[in-house]
Amino acid sequence: MEFFADYAGFLARTVTVLVAILVVLAAIAALRGRNRRVASGHLDVRKLxxxxxxxxxxxxxxxxxxxxxxxxxxxxxxxxxxxxxxxxHKPRVFVLDFEGDIKASATDHLRHEVTALLSMATDKDEVVVRLESGGGMVHSYGLASSQLARIRDAGVPLTVCVDKVAASGGYMMACIGDKILAAPFSIIGSIGVVAQLPNVHRLLKKHDIDFEVLTAGEYKRTLTVFGENTDKGRQKFQEDLEATHELFKGFVGRYRSQLDMAEIATGEVWLGTAALEKKLVDELRTSDEYLAARAKEAELFHLHYAARKSLQERVGLAASVAIDRVLLSWWERLSQQRFWQ
Structure with a gap:
């Protein structure tokens, strides 16, 4: 018994020391991480x-x-x-990639890439953006679109290439290009706004569970998941959606004045061939074909801003990307059923 008691004491002291060491190491790592946030990333440039x-x-x-x-x-x-x-001297072409998720997270590196290229690009150069996005949050894609608008406003020719999908917020970004190239079977359009949420009020009421929402301001909360939704709240929410849709249409019309907005701003999507007929895109061509041809007459530079992330950020980002891919996979399956049945 004395042996076991001594061994237990030794084990407890060992564990305590190990925990203390781990705490110290974690504190050092956290301090180093804070110091590195000043220089949080770097720009990679590769000659294509x-x-x-x-x-x-x-x-x-x-x-x-x-x-x-x-x-x-x-x-x-x-x-x-x-x-x-x-x-x-060969002209220069700066190539950027934007792979959009629901939150348009790629905007974090896009903004730095645009800042870098605008520091030396002229109207004799060209920017090519390989864009893939099914859209997402309005404010997130509004910021991403503003980054491409900086290129257009600076007078640098902007070409947007879509190989798979540029829908909703994705097309909001694509329409800024001086020309839009799309693969024949890419998905283009979805100029519309959608919002949906579940409501479990009746389930809570059935089990005698009250849910109260206190607000200051008549329309601080229009629709809710847990409370009882009213016709007045629904009407206000619908009005907000319509207002956002009008802004979306005005934004697209500013850059693509040749579009028949009444025909294409219905929330529908079209394959590349049909999108060309409706003037949503300018040419049917893949990004590989376009860049390979440009490489014969120009110098191509691929820009990518790589941000340093902590372990927690990398784990969180990996989980977020996995969820986005699952949602996008189901969306693509539904789209395939729609177009191939």
Whole structure:
């Protein structure tokens, strides 16, 4: 018994020491994290011409013999020498990616990327945004759209490429482009506003559970999940949706004046081919096709602002992305049923 008592005491002291060490390490990590927040990220710049050149050279080495390779390299060197002698400078194309979730979280790095490129881009350059988004919160996508509007307002040509989907808030961003390129089977449109919420008031009432909401201001709370909703509250909520829809239509009309707003602002979505007919997009073309063609005549730079995140932020972000992907997956399945049945 004495042995077990001594062992228990030793074990308790060991655990106490380990816990103390972990607490100290956690405090040090927290302090270091606070200090790093001043410089919370960095801008990665990658030249896409090198990427396309690498693909071509890998294929050439697999397909061509030595004599053919030598001829190709000789022709390339001659062309480069002539271009340098003529003093020609290739135009620059800055490539950005925006993959939107419900909260338009990608705006956090988009704003820094836009700030960086506007520090040196001119009207002789071009910005290409590869955009994928099914939309989300109004205020979040309003801010994301404002970032692209900065490019347009600065007079820098803006091209938006949509390979899969640009709907609702996604199209709010896309419409700012001087030209919109879309893949033939991409999903475009959804110029509308939606809000929905469950109401469990009758369930609570059935079990004699009261739920009270105290407000100051007639329309501080219009619809609620737990309380009893009124016709007056529903009417006010609907009026707010209509007002937001009018702002949405006005925003799209500002940048795409050629659109028949009465026809396309119904909340519907269209495949790329139909979207072209309705002038929602300007050309049917994938981003790969467009950028590969531009790489032959311009210097392409891919910009990505990478923010440093704490462990807690990374875990939370991973969970949020997983939920968004599940919701988007179900949305895509419903869309497939709609279009392919």
């Amino acid at each position: 011409n090198d990427f396309y050149k690498g693909l071509r050279e890998r294929l050439e080495h697999s397909v061509l013999d030595k004599a053919q390779l030598k001829a190709v390299h000789k022709a390339e060197a001659k062309a480069a020498k002539q271009s340098k002698k003529a003093g020609k």
